[in-house]
Amino acid sequence: MKFFTLVFVCVFGLHIQAQECDYTISGVVRDFHDGQVLPNATLSINGYQKYALSNLDGKYALKGLCEGSYVITITHPECEVAEFTVEVSGDVQRDFKLEHHTEELNSVTVKGQNLKKGSASSAAQILQTDALESYSDASLGDALREIPGVSSLNTGSTVVKPVIQGLHSSRVLIINNGTRMEDQEWGVEHAPNLDLNTAANVTVVKGASALRYGGDAVGGVILTESPKAPAKDTLYGKTILSGASNGRGYGITSTLMKAYHSGLYIQGQGTRKRSGDREAPDYVLSNTGVSENDFSVGFGLDKFTYGFDAYYSMYDAEIGILRASHIGNVSDLVRAINSGEPDVIRDFIYDINAPKQDVRHHLAKLSVFKRFEKAGKLTLDYSFQQNNRLEYDIRRGENRDKPSLDLRLTTHTLQSNFAYDARSDFKADFGVEASYQENFPNPETDIRRLIPDYEMYTFGAYATASYDINSNFKLDGGFRYDFSEIDAEKFYQNSRWEERDYDTDFADLIVEQFDNQLLVNPVFDYHNFSGTLGGRYQFANNWDLKLNFSSASRAPNPAELFSDGLHHSAAIIELGDLRIKQEQSYKTSLELNGQSGGFSFGINPYYNQISDFIILEPTGLQFTNRGAFPVHEYRQVDARLYGVDLQAAYYFNDQFDVKTGFAYVNGHDLDRDRPLIDMPAPNVNTTFSFRKAEWNNLNVSLRNQSVFKQNRFPDNDFEVTYINDSGDEVTETVRISESPAAYSLFHLASSAEFKVLNQSTLTLGLFVDNILNTAYRDYLNRQRYFADDLGRNFKIQIKLNY
Amino acid sequence: MKNLKISSLLLLALISFSSCSDDEGTPELINEEEVITTVTVTLKSNFGNGEEIILTSRDLDGEGPDAPVISVTGGNLQSGIEYTGTVVLENETVSPAEVINEEIIAEADEHQFFYQIGSGLDATVSYDDTENQYLNNGSLNPVGLSFTLTAGAASTGQFTVTLRHEPNKDAAGVSEGNLTNAGGETDVAQTFNLTIE
Numbered sequence: 001m002k003f004f005t006l007v008f009v010c011v012f013g014l015h016i017q018a019q020e021c022d023y024t025i026s027g028v029v030r031d032f033h034d035g036q037v038l039p040n041a042t043l044s045i046n047g048y049q050k051y052a053l054s055n056l057d058g059k060y061a062l063k064g065l066c067e068g069s070y071v072i073t074i075t076h077p078e079c080e081v082a083e084f085t086v087e088v089s090g091d092v093q094r095d096f097k098l099e100h101h102t103e104e105l106n107s108v109t110v111k112g113q114n115l116k117k118g119s120a121s122s123a124a125q126i127l128q129t130d131a132l133e134s135y136s137d138a139s140l141g142d143a144l145r146e147i148p149g150v151s152s153l154n155t156g157s158t159v160v161k162p163v164i165q166g167l168h169s170s171r172v173l174i175i176n177n178g179t180r181m182e183d184q185e186w187g188v189e190h191a192p193n194l195d196l197n198t199a200a201n202v203t204v205v206k207g208a209s210a211l212r213y214g215g216d217a218v219g220g221v222i223l224t225e226s227p228k229a230p231a232k233d234t235l236y237g238k239t240i241l242s243g244a245s246n247g248r249g250y251g252i253t254s255t256l257m258k259a260y261h262s263g264l265y266i267q268g269q270g271t272r273k274r275s276g277d278r279e280a281p282d283y284v285l286s287n288t289g290v291s292e293n294d295f296s297v298g299f300g301l302d303k304f305t306y307g308f309d310a311y312y313s314m315y316d317a318e319i320g321i322l323r324a325s326h327i328g329n330v331s332d333l334v335r336a337i338n339s340g341e342p343d344v345i346r347d348f349i350y351d352i353n354a355p356k357q358d359v360r361h362h363l364a365k366l367s368v369f370k371r372f373e374k375a376g377k378l379t380l381d382y383s384f385q386q387n388n389r390l391e392y393d394i395r396r397g398e399n400r401d402k403p404s405l406d407l408r409l410t411t412h413t414l415q416s417n418f419a420y421d422a423r424s425d426f427k428a429d430f431g432v433e434a435s436y437q438e439n440f441p442n443p444e445t446d447i448r449r450l451i452p453d454y455e456m457y458t459f460g461a462y463a464t465a466s467y468d469i470n471s472n473f474k475l476d477g478g479f480r481y482d483f484s485e486i487d488a489e490k491f492y493q494n495s496r497w498e499e500r501d502y503d504t505d506f507a508d509l510i511v512e513q514f515d516n517q518l519l520v521n522p523v524f525d526y527h528n529f530s531g532t533l534g535g536r537y538q539f540a541n542n543w544d545l546k547l548n549f550s551s552a553s554r555a556p557n558p559a560e561l562f563s564d565g566l567h568h569s570a571a572i573i574e575l576g577d578l579r580i581k582q583e584q585s586y587k588t589s590l591e592l593n594g595q596s597g598g599f600s601f602g603i604n605p606y607y608n609q610i611s612d613f614i615i616l617e618p619t620g621l622q623f624t625n626r627g628a629f630p631v632h633e634y635r636q637v638d639a640r641l642y643g644v645d646l647q648a649a650y651y652f653n654d655q656f657d658v659k660t661g662f663a664y665v666n667g668h669d670l671d672r673d674r675p676l677i678d679m680p681a682p683n684v685n686t687t688f689s690f691r692k693a694e695w696n697n698l699n700v701s702l703r704n705q706s707v708f709k710q711n712r713f714p715d716n717d718f719e720v721t722y723i724n725d726s727g728d729e730v731t732e733t734v735r736i737s738e739s740p741a742a743y744s745l746f747h748l749a750s751s752a753e754f755k756v757l758n759q760s761t762l763t764l765g766l767f768v769d770n771i772l773n774t775a776y777r778d779y780l781n782r783q784r785y786f787a788d789d790l791g792r793n794f795k796i797q798i799k800l801n802y
Numbered sequence: 803m804k805n806l807k808i809s810s811l812l813l814l815a816l817i818s819f820s821s822c823s824d825d826e827g828t829p830e831l832i833n834e835e836e837v838i839t840t841v842t843v844t845l846k847s848n849f850g851n852g853e854e855i856i857l858t859s860r861d862l863d864g865e866g867p868d869a870p871v872i873s874v875t876g877g878n879l880q881s882g883i884e885y886t887g888t889v890v891l892e893n894e895t896v897s898p899a900e901v902i903n904e905e906i907i908a909e910a911d912e913h914q915f916f917y918q919i920g921s922g923l924d925a926t927v928s929y930d931d932t933e934n935q936y937l938n939n940g941s942l943n944p945v946g947l948s949f950t951l952t953a954g955a956a957s958t959g960q961f962t963v964t965l966r967h968e969p970n971k972d973a974a975g976v977s978e979g980n981l982t983n984a985g986g987e988t989d990v991a992q993t994f995n996l997t998i999e
Contacts, residue, residue, distance in 0.1 A: 326987060328967070329991060331988065394968065396836060396906075396909060397904075398905075399835065399836060443832050446834060446835050446836070448834055449832065453829045489828065489829050491831060491832070493866040494863075495863040496866050496867055499867040516862065516863065516895065517831060519829075565865065622865075623869040623870060624861050624865055624870065625840075625859055625861050625991075625992055626991060627991035627992075723918060723920070723960065723962040725980070725981040725982040726981075726982070727919050727920045727960070727962055729960060729993070
């Protein structure tokens with residue numbers, strides 16, 4: 001081989017030398033995006049000692065060339081190195097276009113992403129990889145609580161839903177790597193079906209300004225982003241192993257990325273988590289184990305002018321639900337509330353029995369993009385999602401092992417976005433999105449469907465833009481229109497249909513009548529408009545002020561329209577309403593960030609007015625052979641939420657700093673002049689950190705988490721007459737409204753780094769949660785009636801970067 | 803460019819593939835099997851001709867909005883008489899009605915009926931069966947599918963039938979029919995007004 005090369009070079013070399021060598025390549029070097037000339041670009045011919053520098057007009061000339069083929073390398077301080085092949089058989093005129101922005105994109109990720117995702121004027125915050133890694137064995141909702149203004153709505157400690165400034169579920173969109181998660185997020189007991197280990201960072205946009213991802217983000221948007229492959233030949237990865245004392249659980253997650261200089265990459269990631277029964281300070285929380293297996297694979301090509309990404313992820317979790325929270329009727333609830341302890345306390349086991357959830361989510365995605373000169377980037381995405389949710393209750397006989405709920409939700413989404421970036425002071429995004437969704441509740445459960453069969457079609461179109469008036473002042477805005485049609489086929493009991501007065505309002509929907517049930521076919525259309533407008537003013541270095549108005553419009557979800565059945569964990573009968581219309585929010589958010597010396601702070605007050613806010617509230621009791629059940633119905637009221645998120649930090653020196661975050665939200669039902677239910681209580685999180693780079697990058701931090709008592713809650717207590725344990729009829733008030741007492745917890749986190757082998761780093765972490773083993777209950781935990789929250793937990797984590 | 807073409811093709815293929823998703827047709831009707839629509843307690847006099855007093859609670863829409871219809875037929879209890887009690891649970895939404903007792907017998911160790919006498923009514927109840935009778939498991943814990951009610955002095959009051967699933971049968975008092983420590987979840991809880999004359 002060497003021989004041939006030698007021969008080839010000699011022949012070719014001789015051949016070139018035989019030519020006349022006074023040809024010139026000349027032209028202009030320009031920015032790909034806006035066509036502006038680029039001075040100071042270095043052009044060199046590979047294998048020859050020939051160089052040229054572009055002048056102030058971007059012009060260059062490479063002289064004294066022979067006939068032949070040359071590879072020219074162009075470098076520029078703000079651009080990526082580019083190579084072009086030029087055929088020379090005379091003087092050549094050739095203009096080159098360089099990608100001017102890669103430097104910005106790579107190094108200024110934090111600031112750049114803020115602009116990219118929400119809008120410059122909206123309140124947003126990012127959790128980076130290092131913060132996420134310490135939660136590798138927990139869930140997205142756990143990690144996001146680090147952000148002031150983000151809390152969580154829990155079912156025990158294993159089902160954790162993020163709450164943004166008081167709002168959750170269908171009001172918070174979760175965008176997983178560019179795809180909107182369709183994982184039956186309407187349910188308060190349905191945690192986001194994604195593994196946070198797939199994310200390199202997570203952005204929380206506290207409002208509806210991220211219009212590209214949806215117009216119905218009444219609460220906000222959570223965006224996870226996968227690690228981006230570098231354009232160089234490399235192979236790297238990491239593995240995180242963790243073990244926890246509470247639940248005797250472990251977690252392992254591994255990521256591997258292979259990237260090539262050409263922009264090609266392939267990556268894989270996998271996670272396994274396993275935990276047995278968790279423990280409160282005084283007892284075992286029986287049947288709260290978790291088993292989760294997730295993986296994702298991706299490959300793609302990321303050239304500057306074009307590229308594609310293919311991605312697939314699978315999330316599979318089996319989640320135990322506290323045995324004692326599964327109750328039969330309202331007198332069981334009264335017993336649970338009065339006893340103050342779970343009714344079932346067994347020895348620790350790993351096994352997960354009914355009641356439990358078994359959920360699986362598949363996401364497959366293909367996206368392609370192409371950049372156009374002096375215009376921008378066009379992206380086309382197709383995604384397929386399938387979510388299968390099985391919920392197991394305590395059942396009898398041959399149904400014992402059958403799920404009580406078996407929903408399969410399939411969603412296809414096609415979306416296209418054009419990002420205009422040809423001008424440096426004006427950027428815009430235009431896009432369209434269409435989706436088809438099908439819900440199939442499996443009849444083999446032999447339990448009447450909580451959510452019916454339905455098909456849903458959506459179409460959305462949006463335009464957003466931002467304009468820099470000057471280097472300190474930026475304006476942005478946008479609007480979006482969404483259409484959705486839901487076409488459902490649902491069985492109603494005759495008695496329910498009449499009780500809801502549907503026989504007068506919706507008689508035309510009836511398709512077929514059976515002995516005691518009706519099949520109906522509701523088809524409802526919704527037209528939703530949403531928009532945002534705001535500005536950001538940077539009035540000094542490190543001081544800026546943001547003001548944003550946004551309006552979101554959300555069509556009712558299937559639960560709000562159709563739910564019709566018994567919820568065992570709460571012993572309530574939940575009823576949707578076919579008459580429910582969309583809700584519309586109008587939110588104003590102000591954010592001031594500043595820094596002076598070692599002190600920095602951020603303050604974010606907001607006011608959110610929501611028309612036709614959909615709420616679930618008790619309306620009465622229903623009697624059955626199993627006793628009485630409270631009935632909760634969805635209805636609409638005008639509501640408002642206001643609050644403030646604060647954060648402040650002081651850096652004493654390189655070793656010590658203190659950070660604190662505070663969040664307050666006040667929600668009110670304007671129609672009935674009373675507080676809204678399930679609003680997070682005011683809370684303060686304060687962290688003292690010590691860091692010493694010389695000591696193996698030692699990090700030790702002590703965090704105090706204090707949650708006040710929520711004094712604002714609606715009075716939903718009700719009276720029930722039942723037969724008590726001694727056989728006598730008693731009438732008692734069921735105290736479901738009162739919030740639990742305030743609590744304060746201390747958590748310790750520490751880590752140190754060690755170099756191992758030649759290129760690897762081992763990070764050892766030791767964590768203690770709830771150091772004082774404090775018994776507490778949280779207002780936003782749906783199991784607060786039944787059991788205390790988690791007790792002390794020791795956790796070790798070993799992370800290896802290689 | 804070539805890659806772009808390939809990806810576009812792939813995209814088209816995926817879309818056409820996915821658009822032929824199976825249509826499930828009209829959803830099938832579900833008649834729940836586990837619903838207990840009807841609770842029937844028969845109290846048969848151990849004296850004379852064995853008159854039967856029948857207590858029924860029928861709720862044909864289960865968890866639907868209609869409340870159970872309660873009836874007591876066969877007259878009043880007679881003071882000083884022992885009655886043999888039996889309970890039958892049925893699901894009448896299916897035809898023929900399904901008798902749920904079979905499932906309870908099969909899982910006798912996980913079920914127990916409780917019969918409570920409200921203050922005012924002068925009567926006592928004792929269990930007549932054991933798990934062993936159904937499961938041959940050696941356990942003498944009661945199930946309560948059959949019981950004896952002894953009517954005392956003339957009086958009026960409430961008689962409550964409760965079925966608990968997964969109660970703690972070994973807790974204090976539970977095998978005597980005391981609910982206080984029973985736990986578990988309630989599958990049936992219905993109250994009847996009885997009169998002893």
